[in-house]
Amino acid sequence: MGGTMPEASFNKISIDISAYIKRNTSNRIDENNIPDQVKFCTCALVDKAKELMKRNGKISESVGSWSVNYQGNSEDSKAMYDLLVHYLLYEKDSNGEFLLYRGN
Numbered sequence: 828m829g830g831t832m833p834e835a836s837f838n839k840i841s842i843d844i845s846a847y848i849k850r851n852t853s854n855r856i857d858e859n860n861i862p863d864q865v866k867f868c869t870c871a872l873v874d875k876a877k878e879l880m881k882r883n884g885k886i887s888e889s890v891g892s893w894s895v896n897y898q899g900n901s902e903d904s905k906a907m908y909d910l911l912v913h914y915l916l917y918e919k920d921s922n923g924e925f926l927l928y929r930g931n
Contacts, residue, residue: 837873844872851911852927855920865926868914875910879903 848869849856856865911927918926 832873832877836877840873840876841869844869844876847872847907848911848915851908852915852920853929855924855926857921860921862918864914864918868911871910871914872907875907879906 848865856862915926920926
């Protein structure tokens, strides 16, 4: 989709991201007809996951009077979910059901 991440890295991370998307959409995405928004979402989540893995939870670091601040896992999870919602909030499956609908 035009990114600069090496294909091998993208493929490795996208396996977990695909599982994350499937879990949050109750596996409603037709894998033979994946909407563009799902593809965009996957790319954005892969980028975010790589960013989060790179910093290992560290959000800031100072040198004078050395100080390190870490972001908790719940904030990382919220950032990932916020991206998912940003891309998929209004996307529907082939039956017209919203992908992120969690009801019966």
